[in-house]
Amino acid sequence: MLYFFESYLKTRYIREFQYTFYNLIYRRKNLLSEKKIQYTVTCPLCKKEIFFEVEKEKAQNKLIGGLASFSLSAHGSPPHVLTIYLDKEGKIRGTYVSQQVEGFTSTETSSQQLELQFNHIVDAGSELSPKDGKAVGLEVISFDILIDKKTRKKYLKDIFSPDVFDLLLKNHRLETEPISVIDFYEFFKNQDNGKPFIVLTMASNLSEIYNNALKARKHLENENPSFAQRITIMDSNTVGPLLKQMAKTALQMDKNGRNMQEIKLYLDWLSNNNQSYMLVDTLEYLARSKRVGRLAAFFGDLFGIKPILVGNIEGDGELKPYKSVRSREKGLKEIIKLVEEKFSGKKVEGIIFHVLCEEDARAFKELLVNELKIDEDNFRIEPLGSLIGIHLGIGTIGLSVYPEL
Known part of the structure; x- marks a missing residue:
């Protein structure tokens, strides 16, 4: 009898111990999962879906100006690194290609360029880095970013978007300086291979x-x-x-055997028929800017207003003030109204x-598609x-918009 009683107690204690042990493990797993947030993003460069996790506490500790940035492991071909921006609520605000992995050279680039009829050049205002461009057969020439009136760095060569955003969030003074005449002169001479330039x-x-x-x-x-006659600007x-x-389409037209006149006609048509509409969140950066600082004067110093800017309305590329609104919702609806008026029946x-407001951009697209009854694949x-x-x-x-060909 005593033997069976002792055996019963041992079995009971073992079961209780097992129950407690597995419960602790299960709770620990749950606690760990609660401390992490899982995300899936689409790479802007290669369109691959990337999965990653971020610890909530780490994200909170990295917040600067309301945003935390994380660099992911390299992926793709050529290998490149993504930087993700999260806000204090854990929502993704932006996904940017921060750099390509050093030491990688594309085996396709030289053969691609040999097949082309023309040398294709675009400036870094296209947001293509020299490495990204070379990977598809484009030559990209960088301009300088001046940091606190002291340090110059080549944009998308020595300094990338995530670096610039981090500096802006830390209230550094940044200015852009155009590509100089001498830089273009030397670039043309170095790139000359007997082919015409676009x-x-x-x-x-x-x-x-x-x-x-x-x-x-x-x-x-x-x-x-x-x-000089071979250079078309x-x-x-x-x-x-x-x-x-525009640069990538011109390149593809070249690969498809289109001649210089056909490519120029396309580029002329799109440059004259595109229009851009932008909703600016604050006057702060406009007031600082040397290039577009005059626009801030139009809106005055009213607190909390959100300026709407329109670009290329008269086919001259100029960015002009339109009006100010008090909320993003009103501003985006006003932009949709402008698009509807300009492109009615087309x-x-x-x-x-967007600049670090990815969720707003998705909501804007949904609003645009629903209000204008357009195909969502067109944007x-x-x-x-x-x-x-x-x-x-x-x-x-904001958005850049143009009629379908």
Whole structure:
């Protein structure tokens, strides 16, 4: 009897111990999962879906100016690194390609360039880095970013969007400096391989880059007129994702055997028919900017207003003030109204862009599709890089739109 009683007690204690042990393990797993947030993002460069986890406490500790940034492991071909921005609520505000892995060289680049009829050049206002461009057959020329009036760095070569955003969040003073005449002059001479050049620049009303490229070609005319005649320089009347699209489309037209006249006709048509609408979250960055600081004067110093800017309305690439609103919702509805008035009865397509406000951009796309009854596949969402971030500020959202061909 005693033997069975002792056996019963041992079995009971063992079961209780097992129950307690497994319960602790289960609770620990739950606690660990509660401390982490899981995300899936789409890479802006290669469109691959990337899964990652972030510890809540670590995200809170990394907050600067209301945002925390995390760099993920390299992926893709060529290998590149993503930087993700999260706000204090754990929502994704932006996904940016911060760099390509050093030491990687594309085996396809040289063969791609050999197949091309023309040398394709675009400035870094396209938000393409020299490495990204070279991987697809484009040559990208960088401009300088001046930090606190002391340090110069080549944009998308020495300094990337996440670096710039971090500096802005820490209240550093940043300015952009255009590509100089001498830089263009040397670039043309170094890239000369006997083929004609197609040089596409950001809007001339936003930067001196276009005019400096023309001056460099003028210098070459004095030395080598036949070389200068092979250089075609075009003003895109835009900047950012649409400039990138124009450069890549011209490249693809070249690969498809289109001639120079056909490519120029396309670029001229899109540069004259695109329009951009931007809702700026604060006047702070506008007031700082040398290039577009005059726009801040139009809106005065009213607290809490959100300016709406319109670009290329008259086909000249100029960014102009339209009106101010008191909320983002009103501002985005006003932009939709402007698009509807301008493109009434036409099928349109374009790009919705944002500076570290990805969730707002998705909501804006849904609103745009529903209000204008357009195909959602006609509009994609892309992050704006730090060129716009420096001048218009974090929180800027808008779209570039044009008629379907």
